[in-house]
Amino acid sequence: MAKKRNLRKEINEKLHDEVLRGALGRFAEAYPIARAKALENVEDVEALRDQLKETKRYAVDHIEEIADRFEIEAVKRGAKVFRAATGKELISYLINLCKERAVRRIVKSKSMASEEIHLNDALEKAGIRVKETDLGEWIISIAGHKPSHMVMPAIHLNRYQVADYFSKELDKSIDPDIAFMVQTSRTTLRDEFLKADMGISGANFGIAESGTIGLFTNEGNARLATTIPPIHVVIIGYEKLVPSIKDTVPILRLLPRGATGQLMTSYMSMIAGPTPCLVQKNGRWEETLKELHIILLDNGRLAAAHDEKLKEIYQCVRCASCLNVCPVYALVGGHVYGGQTYAGGIGAILTAFLGGMEEFEQFNELCIGCRKCVTVCPGKIDIPGLIEELRRRSIKEKGLPFIMSRIFDVMSNRRFFHGLLKAASIAQKPFTSQGLVRHLPLFLAGMTKDRSLPGIAAAPLRDRVDRIVKPIEKPDKKVGFFSGCTMDFVFPETGENVIKVIQDLNMSVSYPDRQGCCGKPVAATGDVEYTKKIAKNNIEAFEAVDVEVIICACPTGVEQIREYPHLFKDDPEWRDRAQSMADKMKEFCTFVAGEYEKRGRLKKAVKSHNPLKITYHDSCHLRRVLNVHDEPRKLIESIEGCEFVEMKDADKCCGMSGSFGVKYSNLSIPILKEKMKNIKDAQAEIVVCACSGCMVQLQGGIDQQAPGLKLKHVADLLAEHLESKNGG
Amino acid sequence: METASRDWRTAIPSENADRRVLDEFVQRTKNASTEVHRVHGIKESIKIILDIANGMKAKTVVAVPGTLLDESGLIEDLKHAGLQVFTSKEDIASHVDTADIGISEVEFGIAESGSVCQHATEAVSRLVSSLPPVHVAFMKSERIVTGIQDAIDILSKGFDSGYVSWLTGPSRTADIERVLTIGVHGPSRFILILVDEAGGKGVQ
Known part of the structure; x- marks a missing residue:
């Protein structure tokens, strides 16, 4: 049996290890440059990576x-x-x-x-x-x-x-x-x-x-x-x-x-x-x-070769590129983020298939899921995906820890969950100011150092939509809006702005009240049954409204809803219903940029005299799962009076990644600090992103480390521009 | 000893005797900290080797001559210049650990990576290129392929058993604080002498 580790303690020790932090920090800076230089004389890197992947896939088969x-x-x-x-x-x-x-x-x-x-x-x-x-x-x-x-x-x-x-x-x-x-x-x-x-x-x-x-x-x-x-x-x-x-x-x-x-x-x-x-x-x-x-x-390798999912590890050539770009590895190194032999995310997977499932369970949560590793792996291994797969198996075998299953009971019970969130907005009153929780009870203190956690809004989006949604006589498209929990309860104004931007395109918006959590936080822990329950609720909610397109302004929500058909792969009826929802799902920036393009509105705005400087933070999932890079930048550049400035490492994780940011706050904070430094160095007045998870993290960082800087969702920026245009 | 390719006349396309491929190769070998010299005929290299030997006060040389060196009389010249040169297997085995300079021949170069390919089935060719602090390798300047793919194409036809090594610069490590340090277990200097053969299709 694997020795029980005290990960929290280990993390804290390494965070105070100046030797390690210095060495890994310098390496994390130098590596991407060295790699890019070495690849300069490779004509088509992607094709070469595909060749390696295919060679190894043939070999394992x-x-x-x-x-x-x-x-x-x-x-x-x-x-x-x-x-x-x-x-x-x-x-x-x-x-x-x-x-x-x-x-x-x-x-x-x-x-x-x-x-x-x-x-x-x-x-x-x-x-x-x-x-x-x-x-x-x-x-x-x-x-x-x-x-x-x-x-x-x-x-x-x-x-x-x-x-x-x-x-x-x-x-x-x-x-x-x-x-x-x-x-x-x-x-x-x-x-x-x-x-x-x-x-x-x-x-x-x-x-x-x-x-x-x-x-x-x-x-x-x-x-x-x-x-x-x-x-x-x-x-x-x-x-x-x-x-x-x-x-x-x-x-x-x-x-x-x-x-x-x-x-x-x-x-x-x-x-x-x-x-x-x-x-x-x-x-x-x-x-x-x-x-x-x-x-x-052999030592577990041949069994892995016959496992439809795990055989992907045969694509690993042990180059450690994945470690070299991992934000968590850069903070704590391979002794904490690793098993007995192999370090990092790939190390978690190798540890599991070499028979150390218990060892895997002790450190796999350190994978923040930012997917940066997937972009450099020569064999194109989906490291975070395999880790999630292994988590699912571990839960299938052992069930969820008791406390987690209680939380999920609550999350999959929509009415109760929403009631609870509303209650939270009242209960937390003494701790909020300017919409952010500033002082939490002492046992939560670690979470708020250098970062405020957001407050729950007094009125969630679901209670506000009636004020915003207006009838559109001959809509170009009938659009459904899936907000996700964070936009619903923490950033309802952004949700309102999404509706405004869509309506400005002469499209109608429906916001079915029955919608709930997308299910990602539950899916990430590997619990398939609860995830299905949540999915069915959302599918039914959107079947009840007549829409051609469903918009979501949170990349994780888009990704999760597109996953629904896979959840029901053995249930033809629900699979088809899930597929129909997934087919309608469109990410906000991509959708709006496409519509603006059609209308000739995506042109670069004329340079103004004293422009408002805006920088953009790429959400990991928007950038590397949905592969969206140009659209939000083009939308920003289309706004009169603005100047877009690219920050350093714009696509590096902000450190939130769902529950990771709360559970491993001591790791999340240093990652956020680096992000805040890059934002400040860009010398912009506004930082824009298109993910509500990143907004929670960045708002917390701004509040504590860069007061005066403004954070906006792309939807906020667009809606405010429309208002100033129409109003002025 | 040349078995990496059975037929060099067809192994390397003649367009590779192009200035650009050679230049690229030389640049990349230098980037990998290889010291590169180019000579017309082996005899020209005697001065290069003697300069190196004098610079490090070398006394002993271990050499594994191949077709290039055998005919050149270079070994005799080195002996006349006062160096102790060992070339038999037994002598190399006895002296390689304390020798100052190792000399060998390599078969072809790879422009993409600045590497040279050594057919090294004979233990002595690995020993002289590994143990002394300086390794001098001779190569025909016309034998350069463009890419790693081309190098593997050659080996796929000519290498079926034995030992082949690609050498790319001197021995190095960055295992302490990632500080690049030259010369760990292998040589700290790798000197490549490109030979334009008289009458051959050497690059002009």
Whole structure:
């Protein structure tokens, strides 16, 4: 059973770890630039990523056949192949081999698979000296740490800490000078290479048609570990196999560029069968053929290959690009956001399929779901999607924790939930001013430092629509408006503005009162049954009104309603009804920009003398799920008297992401602070976004950190412009 | 030792003997911290190697000559200049760990990444390019392919068993504080000498 972790405590410790914060912060700044530069001479990056994805998908669908071919070809060339179902099997094979060949000293080049099965511990217990030779791996092995990053395992340590570990290990004082320490590791480990009886390596790919393994390294340690000792053992997971040498092209072109921003690592080697090596016998050097053992490690991989959803992990080439752009990883690193071996979101998934579901459950919630990782993954893995899938399975198996199920009972009971929210608007009275909750009871204090939480509006949108909705005689379109909870109860004025903008297009608006929560907060926890209950209510609500289009000004709502048909995939009647609702669903900015375009209203406004500067924040889901980028910007630019200014990292998460922002407020706040800095640096007077979740977060940040700055939804900006035009 | 391609005459399209491909290759190898020299005939390289040797007060050289070096008399020239040069397998095995300079030949270059491909099935070719602090590699300047895809096309025809390495600059690490440091387990200097063969289709 996995050890029970106290994640909150771990997070707080790391947030105060200046070494880690500094290293990860600088890296998060430098990485995107290095990656982009390395990809400059790739003509079509998307096509290359697709090629990698398709290659790996083919491989996973034919994995047994490919593994058989790999084995036959490797054996034909003189290698011995052993298939290890578990880590235990691998270890016992290896220890036996060491006994038979009198192996006392082993040098290892990097192998994450060996970390995963805790190979070094087992070998040391068997009395064998084993040394990691990758500098980062060597550092963490003498420090007794686990890797905090797949490519840079010791990124959490600074030179002084490394010097301390070196001093202890080598029993002499080592200066904290990086070049000197690198030189020290060269001398120390050179001796290990020369005396080793066996070299163990991992593999970055395996080629079935020739039984070849491929290795990338920068230090040159893998070349030495596979050249000097007379026995070479390769540990390779099934997910690394591809059919032919031509399939390695997208890996060769994308892995180094994504991992370190290099066009190629210093060394890339391909080894097919045993090669000659030089050994000393009776004082003379003789050439003999090396002994090559290849161990194919299963450890949960083959089961994953036959899982329709989870087989996607075969698209992972372990480049860690996903970690390098993750806002949560950048704050706490891989020891907190990670399992025993693998870090980050991909680490959560790998941990789960390697049999550590309990371990997965302890840290997977740290995935904020911003989907930035999906945009850089060479294999285009839907990391947040797989995490949600695993959450769903975990809940299906175990049910929701009691307290959560009580909350969902409330949320799926529309009348009760709405009543409760209204009651909240009264109960919280002492704590609100200017519409924001400023002081909360002490146990909620962590939530409000550097950010105010929004107050519940005195009158929700549902109680205001009658005042705004006006009859339109011959409407161009009949539009239904799905507001979502946040717009209904926190930002009802924005909801009113959505209605105004639509009506200005000579379209009628219906707001069915029965509509409720879109269901996303429940779906995100993995609870399918409650999600269905919520969905059915909304489907019925919109079936009751005669509309051609349904508008939602919150990207999560759009996304969730488009998910409804998948919820009912085994229920044809409800599936069709859900499909009909999903087909009508349109995102506000996209819809309005399209209609403005038709009417010739989307033109860039004439530059004015003293323009109002406006910047725009991309919501993660609007940008990366609905792929909306240009439309809100064009809408802003179409408004007279405004000047659009792009902020730095406009599409970086604001830190809210539904309940994440409340549950992990200590992580959410630093992410918000960075966003606030970028907003302030843009020197705009207004920050605009098109997502009510982001509005909650940004309004809270503005209130505490940038009073004077105004926040508006695109709908607010458009409606106010209409009013000033019509009024003035 | 050249087995990465069975037939070099057809392996590389003649249009690659184009100035642009070579320039791109040279630029990218330099970007990867490779020191690049270009010579007309091997003999010209003796001065380059002696300069390096003098600069580091080198005494011992381990070399794995291939077709380029065998005919050139370079090894003899180095010996005459006072360097101790080992070329047999046994001698290399005995001296490679303490040698100052390793010399080898590589087969072809890849412009996309600034890499060179070494057919390295013989252990000595890996040893001389890994253990000494300086590695000098010779390559025919006409043997440059444009992309990684082209390099794999060549290997798919010529490489079926053994050991192949792509070398892209010297050994490096950024494992401590992400500070780039050159020369970990492999050489800290990688020197590539591009040879325009007399009478060959070398780039003009």
